Amino acid sequence: MSKRKFVVKSGMIDLINFAKMIPERKAHLENGPLRRVPATYPINELAKLNHPGKMELCVSDIIVHSEDVKSYILKAENSNKKLAPFRAGQYLTVQLKIGNSLVTRPYSIASTPNDARKGFYNITVKRVPDGFVSGYILDNIKIGDKITAFSPEGTFVYEPIRDAKTVVGIAGGSGITPFLSLAGSIADGTCDADLVLLYGARTSKDLVFKAELDELGKNDKITVVYVLSDSKEKGYEKGFITAELIQKYAPETYSIFLCGPKAMYEFAGKEIEKLNIRKKFVRFELFTSASKASQIPGFPMDKDGLTFELTVRQFGKEKKITCLSNESILVALERAGIEAPARCRSGECGFCRSKLVSGDVFVPSNTDGRRIADIKFGYIHPCSTYPMSDIVIKID
Amino acid sequence: MSKWDAIVIGAGNGGLSAATTFAQAGKKTLLLEKHNVPGGFATSFRRGRFEFEASLHELCSFGSVPGMGNVRRIFEELGVYDKVEWCRIPDAYRMITLKDPENYDVTMPFGVAAFIDKMEQYVPGSRPSMTKLFALGEKMRDTGEFFGNIKGFDGKLVMDILQDHTDFIRVASYSSNEILKAVGVPKKARDIFNAYWCYLGEDTDTLSFVHYMGMVERYLSTGAVCAKGRSHEMSCAFQERFEELGGTVYFNSFVDRIVMKNGRAIGVHIAGRDEIEFADCIVCNSSPHNAIGKMIDPKDLPEMAVRKTNARKFAGRGFTMFLGLDKSPEELGVTNHCYMIYDTADTVYQRKSMNTIEGNNAQATCCLNLAVPGCSPEGTTIMYFTTLYTEDCWSKVKEEDYVKTKEYVANKMIDNFEKATGAKIRDAIEEIEIATPATYARYTDAPQGTIYGYNSEPWDGIVPRILMTGSDDLIPGLYFAGGYGTQLLGFGSAYTSGYQVANRIMKKQEKGERI
Ligand SMILES: Cc1cc2nc3c(=O)[nH]c(=O)nc-3n(C[C@H](O)[C@H](O)[C@H](O)COP(=O)(O)OP(=O)(O)OC[C@H]3O[C@@H](n4cnc5c(N)ncnc54)[C@H](O)[C@@H]3O)c2cc1C
Ligand code: FES
Numbered sequence: 001m002s003k004r005k006f007v008v009k010s011g012m013i014d015l016i017n018f019a020k021m022i023p024e025r026k027a028h029l030e031n032g033p034l035r036r037v038p039a040t041y042p043i044n045e046l047a048k049l050n051h052p053g054k055m056e057l058c059v060s061d062i063i064v065h066s067e068d069v070k071s072y073i074l075k076a077e078n079s080n081k082k083l084a085p086f087r088a089g090q091y092l093t094v095q096l097k098i099g100n101s102l103v104t105r106p107y108s109i110a111s112t113p114n115d116a117r118k119g120f121y122n123i124t125v126k127r128v129p130d131g132f133v134s135g136y137i138l139d140n141i142k143i144g145d146k147i148t149a150f151s152p153e154g155t156f157v158y159e160p161i162r163d164a165k166t167v168v169g170i171a172g173g174s175g176i177t178p179f180l181s182l183a184g185s186i187a188d189g190t191c192d193a194d195l196v197l198l199y200g201a202r203t204s205k206d207l208v209f210k211a212e213l214d215e216l217g218k219n220d221k222i223t224v225v226y227v228l229s230d231s232k233e234k235g236y237e238k239g240f241i242t243a244e245l246i247q248k249y250a251p252e253t254y255s256i257f258l259c260g261p262k263a264m265y266e267f268a269g270k271e272i273e274k275l276n277i278r279k280k281f282v283r284f285e286l287f288t289s290a291s292k293a294s295q296i297p298g299f300p301m302d303k304d305g306l307t308f309e310l311t312v313r314q315f316g317k318e319k320k321i322t323c324l325s326n327e328s329i330l331v332a333l334e335r336a337g338i339e340a341p342a343r344c345r346s347g348e349c350g351f352c353r354s355k356l357v358s359g360d361v362f363v364p365s366n367t368d369g370r371r372i373a374d375i376k377f378g379y380i381h382p383c384s385t386y387p388m389s390d391i392v393i394k395i396d
Numbered sequence: 397m398s399k400w401d402a403i404v405i406g407a408g409n410g411g412l413s414a415a416t417t418f419a420q421a422g423k424k425t426l427l428l429e430k431h432n433v434p435g436g437f438a439t440s441f442r443r444g445r446f447e448f449e450a451s452l453h454e455l456c457s458f459g460s461v462p463g464m465g466n467v468r469r470i471f472e473e474l475g476v477y478d479k480v481e482w483c484r485i486p487d488a489y490r491m492i493t494l495k496d497p498e499n500y501d502v503t504m505p506f507g508v509a510a511f512i513d514k515m516e517q518y519v520p521g522s523r524p525s526m527t528k529l530f531a532l533g534e535k536m537r538d539t540g541e542f543f544g545n546i547k548g549f550d551g552k553l554v555m556d557i558l559q560d561h562t563d564f565i566r567v568a569s570y571s572s573n574e575i576l577k578a579v580g581v582p583k584k585a586r587d588i589f590n591a592y593w594c595y596l597g598e599d600t601d602t603l604s605f606v607h608y609m610g611m612v613e614r615y616l617s618t619g620a621v622c623a624k625g626r627s628h629e630m631s632c633a634f635q636e637r638f639e640e641l642g643g644t645v646y647f648n649s650f651v652d653r654i655v656m657k658n659g660r661a662i663g664v665h666i667a668g669r670d671e672i673e674f675a676d677c678i679v680c681n682s683s684p685h686n687a688i689g690k691m692i693d694p695k696d697l698p699e700m701a702v703r704k705t706n707a708r709k710f711a712g713r714g715f716t717m718f719l720g721l722d723k724s725p726e727e728l729g730v731t732n733h734c735y736m737i738y739d740t741a742d743t744v745y746q747r748k749s750m751n752t753i754e755g756n757n758a759q760a761t762c763c764l765n766l767a768v769p770g771c772s773p774e775g776t777t778i779m780y781f782t783t784l785y786t787e788d789c790w791s792k793v794k795e796e797d798y799v800k801t802k803e804y805v806a807n808k809m810i811d812n813f814e815k816a817t818g819a820k821i822r823d824a825i826e827e828i829e830i831a832t833p834a835t836y837a838r839y840t841d842a843p844q845g846t847i848y849g850y851n852s853e854p855w856d857g858i859v860p861r862i863l864m865t866g867s868d869d870l871i872p873g874l875y876f877a878g879g880y881g882t883q884l885l886g887f888g889s890a891y892t893s894g895y896q897v898a899n900r901i902m903k904k905q906e907k908g909e910r911i
Contacts, residue, residue, distance in 0.1 A: 006532060006563045008570055008578045017569035025860040026867075028853075032707025034699060037689035042791035043713070043845050047838035049795065085795055117796065155443060161806055162825045279445070280722050280826035315646050315669070341432060341648060350442070353432050371440050371447055373625035377632040396646050 050151070052084050054095075057147045060120065065208050068127035069174070070138055071110065075120050077146060083116045086152030088181040088191060089257075089285075092123060093150040093343045098136050103334045104342045105133045108177040108259070108285070109152065110209075112184035124208065126174035153343050156259065156285040158182060158193050163255040164281060166194040170241050170268050172201070172260030178285065179259070180209055183216045183224075194221045196249050198241050200264060202230040225249055240267060243274040259285040286346040286367070293326045293386045296364045303362070303388050311392040312338060313357070329354075329361070329382035329393065340382065340395050347384030352395075356380045359391025399674050400426045402901070403664055405651045406681030408436025408840065409887055410878025412634035413894030414679045416474045419641035421902055426673060427635075427643060428666065430650035435631025436681070436840045436878075437847060438887065443827040446720035446772050449780065450831075451847070452627040453595070453734060453762050454485045454620035456611065457888045466541055467888040470895045475640075479633035481624040483768045488615060490732040491591035492816040494757065496740040501816075502588050503732060506619045508533075515585055522585040529579050529589075532563060533613035539564040540610040543862050554863075567605050568859045575605040587741035594736065594758055597712040597784055597848045597885065599743040604857035607884070622767050627887070654678060654687060654874065656696040661873035677901055677911045681878045681894070684708075684870060685843045692871070701870040708856065711848030711885060712750075712784025713833035717806045720827035721777040725765050728777060729819035733766040735759075737816045751787035753801065759783045759809055779821070781809045788844050790833040802830045849879030858884055866900070873911065875901060 008014050040048075061073040074092075076083055091106040111122035128134045141147070156178055158167060169179045176199055185191040201207045207226055217224040227237040227245065237245060241264070246256070256277070258268055265284070272282055294304045303325045310323040310332050323332035330352055333340040343351040347367035356378050363370075367384040374380075382393070404415040407429035415427040433439055437451040457467035471477040488511070490503040502518055504511055508530050516523045539561045557565065567575050572593075576586045590600045592612055600608060623629040635645060646666070655663040655672055663674035680687050688697060688705045721728060738746050739757045749755040764771050764778040772778045783805075793801045810822050833845025850856060861868070861882040868882070869875060877897045883889030904911050 006566055008566055008575060011566075014566040014569070018565045021569055021855075021860040022863055025855050025864060028855045029704040029707045029868075030700065032703035032705065034703055035706065036694060037685055037702060037705050038843075039690035041788070041837070041844045043788065043833050044837040044841070044843065046791075046793075046795065046798070047834040047845075050798075050834065051838050085798075087799065159828055161803060161810070161822075162828045278722055278826075280824075315649070316644065348442075351432065369442055371442060371625070371628050373440070373623075373629035373632045376625060376629065377636055379632075396648055 049082060050084060052151050055084065055149050055151060057121075057149055059141060059143050059145045059147060062141070062143055065124075068138065069124065069208050071122050071124040072137075072141065072147075073120050073122055074147060074149070079119075083119060083121060084151045085116055086113055087157040088113060088185045089156040089158065089178040090152040090154040091178075091344075092121060092152055094123070095148045095150065096133060096136070098133070100337045101132075101335050102337050102339055103133055104150075104345065106154075106344055108154075108156075108181070110177040110180045112181055112188060113190055114185065114188050124174060124177050126208075150343055153349060154285070156257065156283060158191055158257075160192060162280065163193070164253045166196060166251050166254040168246060168250045168254045168256050169195055169197040170246075170256060170258040170260065170264075171197065171199045172241075172264035174208075175260030175264070175285070176208055179257075180212065183213070183222050186221050187216055187219045196223045196225070196254070198225050198227055198245065198249065200227045200229065200241050200260070203228055204231070204233050204236060223249065241271065243271040246271070246275065253281075255281045255283065257283050257285075286348070293328070293362070293364075298364060299362060299386075300388065308387045309390040310387060311390075312336075313392070313394040314338070314396045323387045323391075325386055325388060327386070329380070329385050329387055329391075332387070333382065333395065338395075342383055345383045347381050350381065352381050352383045353379055354382050355394040357392035357394055360388040361391065362386040362388050400424050401675065402426070402677050402679060402898075403428065403673055403675040404679045404681060404877070405664060406430075406436065406840075406878070407434040407631070407635065407645065408681045408878055409438050409631075409890035410881065410894035411436070411679070411681030412631060412638065413470060413474065413891045414681070414877040414898040415643055415894075416476065416634055416638045416641065417895050417898035418902075419638050419643035420474055421898075422642075423902070425638075425643045426675070427638060427645045428649045428651055428664065428673075429645065429647050430841065431839075432647045433628070433631070434635040434645070435628060437836070438627035438631045440626035440628035441829070443718075443720060443829055445776070446778055446827050447626060448718045448720070448778060448829065449622070449626040449764055450628075451716070452622055452887055453760060453782070454615075454622055454767070455887050456614045456620045457618065467891055470891055474634075474637060474895070476630075476633050476637045479636060480629055482621045483624050485620040485622065485767050486733055489591055489734045489736050491588065491736040491738070491741070493738050493741055494812060494816060496587075496738075496742070498584060498587065498741065500587065500741055502591075504588065504591070506616055508613075508616050511616050515588060518588060519582055519585040522582050525580040525582065526585060526589075529576065529581055529609075530613065532567065532575070532579065533609045534617075535561070535563045536567070536606055536609050537613050537617070539606070540614070564606065570605050572600040572603050572605045572608040575609070576600075590741065590743055591736045593743045594738075594746075594760055594784065595886070596852065597786070598852045599747040601744050602854055603852060604859055607852065607858040610858075611886075624768055624771075651682075651691065653693075654680075654691045656692060656871075659696070659698065659872060661692075661871050677873055677875065679875045679877050679894070679897060679901075681876075682841060683843055683846070683849075683880050684876055686841060687874065687876075688870065698871070704868070704870060708850040709853055710788075710844055710846045711851035712786060713788065713790065713845040714831065714836045714847035715783050715785065715805060715833065716831045717781045717809050718827075718829040718831070719779045719781075719821065719825055720772065721779065721821060721824040722775070722826040723777060723824040724775050725763055725777050727775075728821055728824060729817065730763045730766075730777065730779070730821070733763055735761040735813070735817065737761060737812055747786060750783070750785055752789050753785070753793070753805060756783055756785065757808070757812055759812060761809075761813055776826070777824075781813065783809070784848065785833065790845065798832075798834070802832055806830050847879075848885035849881070850884070852884060858882070865896075
């Protein structure tokens with residue numbers, strides 16, 4: 001065959017067909033319709049609705065649960081604008097200017113996806129002692145204030161294809177918020193799951209949203225169990241959320257979703273281990289705010305309390321600031337008023353990914369959410385990385 | 397005068413290779429990316445204890461020397477090859493049909509001889525025609541390599557083609573099936589041979605033979621690879637190389653306007669920033685539809701740029717389900733790296749069915765562990781399931797039905813996979829993520845969530861596109877790289893197109909022509 005010429009139709013026709021290709025294409029192109037090329041498409045608009053990036057919101061109402069816990073009803077500043085839809089369990093990241101600092105904090109959305117369709121989100125903020133942002137919000141934000149937030153993110157959501165039919169929710173403190181959303185969406189029929197909620201608090205007074213939860217608990221698909229650690233009260237479980245307690249209320253197969261402060265996380269984590277259930281049936285949301293890095297296992301103690309120089313490159317410009325070995329690099333950036341990308345602040349989402357140009361850092365292994373190639377090519381997630389020497393990073 | 401010799405909009409595969417090609421030639425280059433990672437679709441993401449490959453099934457044209465594929469040569473020439481840890485793909489594909497009267501379940505190996513042998517087993521008597529077909533394919537490859545190495549377009553090119561590539565000329569205007577029939581390949585062997593068609597998104601009655609054969613031949617003769625650190629590793633490697641060569645990258649930089657002066661593109665504006673970045677030339681890795689439709693002021697657009705853009709038709713809109721499973725491939729019964737699962741081997745029927753969400757039962761499914769052992773923790777598996785929609789059917793999905801629709805397709809893919817292979821995966825799902833056309837639209841701003849650039853319409857196939865390379869330019873000073881270019885879709889094509897366009901521009905400059 002290599003010697004003989006290959007012919008498809010006939011030598012002549014093949015050549016003619018070949019010769020026709022360019023003029024034919026030229027004609028098609030030049031006769032394309034003369035109308036405006038679309039600037040966007042329905043699918044792209046749906047994508048923008050789902051992920052608008054920055055959202056300008058305003059506080060339309062504040063519900064005071066106590067001095068230390070308040071709910072903020074957020075609406076779009078421009079009332080013609082739809083809010084980004086979300087899935088129960090996701091969070092908003094609010095961005096605030098406090099003094100010279102430009103900070104972000106994630107807050108789970110306590111209201112339901114249907115509420116967002118109706119035009120509002122509810123985030124509930126609990127005071128963290130010595131916290132920087134929670135206290136500021138609680139003491140300063142008023143009705144009518146504008147709030148900048150980033151579109152809903154997060155993977156702490158019920159996935160019917162993956163999860164068991166029943167979710168055993170373990171909540172403590174402000175960790176109740178994603179479950180309130182989940183319960184609400186089960187009650188309104190948007191989510192097809194059963195929920196057994198084990199909600200831990202010190203005393204019944206510390207139970208936020210108790211009235212709402214009691215109401216939701218009347219639904220066949222929702223069971224709410226309050227677990228009080230510090231007081232014995234009628235109608236409540238007393239103690240901590242243990243393996244036995246989970247077994248007492250859970251059906252045969254279930255997915256555990258856990259969200260709460262660090263202490264609960266550590267305690268319940270051990271209890272869950274005793275249950276010996278597959279990883280696929282256990283999901284956590286890291287809710288804890290930044291504690292002192294020197295308390296993290298593996299922290300090089302000889303570096304405790306040191307101050308270093310942090311050189312920040314962004315869009316071709318350079319700035320030198322200081323950073324502390326005890327604070328994440330993201331905090332140093334925010335303290336200096338630099339707008340640094342961030343969402344989850346717990347190493348997971350990758351939004352803060354930055355190039356470590358030079359210097360040594362400490363990356364705690366339990367919050368190291370980097371990709372394989374990012375580690376190989378020298379990238380860090382500043383929200384969960386601590387400086388161990390003078391460092392240079394590129395954050396654009 | 398300009399601040400930059402070249403600005404590249406978008407750090408997808410085409411943008412990365414264009415930018416690196418410029419930088420290697422000493423051009424002062426600015427690469428702008430709206431995301432905070434390079435690569436566009438060539439990326440990865442983490443969920444729980446898994447890191448998923450976002451898009452790549454396999455990269456072809458990547459044989460080892462000799463018979464070096466041109467994509468590999470580009471990686472080597474640009475100094476990126478050694479920065480990546482490569483893994484070989486074990487076998488070519490397994491095609492299973494769910495409703496075809498022939499009930500296909502065939503596994504095809506790499507290597508032309510092995511492929512022909514296997515075909516003879518499945519379709520006795522197919523050997524002579526298959527042998528003839530691959531002999532023709534080899535010539536197409538030579539021509540393909542020749543095209544792949546074109547650094548610029550001129551009249552001499554046509555003469556070279558006429559002289560040295562006569563077989564190419566004879567087949568160039570025909571579809572894959574026309575040539576397969578002309579060569580005498582039996583129906584069953586055609587069905588098996590055509591299985592890769594969905595990688596090119598067009599049925600084999602329409603798809604150019606040169607295009608399809610070129611791809612199959614490259615896969616089979618040189619095998620295929622992927623990067624150990626997912627395609628994110630390839631993207632990072634490109635970026636690192638670009639910066640080593642003195643290039644500048646800005647992430648989180650969304651270009652919302654191309655600045656025009658006297659009919660020329662002279663600079664870009666980045667959303668939210670004050671100054672304008674000026675350059676001698678601009679290479680856009682985003683779709684020409686975006687550049688013409690929203691980045692350039694309509695009053696600055698020549699009529700022909702509008703007509704030419706409107707004439708094109710989008711190719712497939714992407715959908716992928718990613719699964720992290722808590723059992724090993726053996727435990728699941730997953731034995732192959734790449735499964736092509738269809739209702740039928742009739743590509744015309746099948747492609748047509750892909751115009752609706754309900755009708756579409758085609759899927760290309762990959763198990764990453766079989767190409768990259770150890771890519772997930774011991775006793776777990778990573779799989780991803782991809783399909784295309786040939787129409788914009790997802791735009792009819794209402795916001796409140798969006799999540800349910802995702803789940804509907806995901807369930808269908810799982811069921812079809814289990815039915816086709818007998819493997820049991822549903823109960824082992826530990827992580828699931830679903831990307832729809834809306835996800836792709838968000839991720840790269842691709843119109844309608846297209847992942848395949850412009851469709852290979854009968855008049856807009858690879859051959860006339862390549863032959864018309866220079867005359868496709870729409871606006872002086874503005875060029876395009878990536879899946880919307882001459883080489884059409886695919887990783888290799890996108891890398892090649894960026895490399896070629898940068899070289900074409902520089903060649904023009906050398907000759908003193910206005911770019
Ligand atoms: C996914 C997710 C969802 C969450 N949902 C909720 C929720 O629904 N409700 C809720 O109440 N909480 C929620 N949280 C916790 C919440 O995001 C905050 O961590 C919490 O409100 C505490 O913030 P804080 O700033 O008060 O405390 P911290 O984060 O502990 O504040 C101290 C931090 O501020 C830094 N800092 C100190 N001074 C400055 C300065 N001048 N400039 C900049 N930084 C400084 C410190 O170094 C330290 O890191 C959630 C967390 C996550 C990860
Ligand atoms: S903010 Fe999410 S990883 Fe740093």
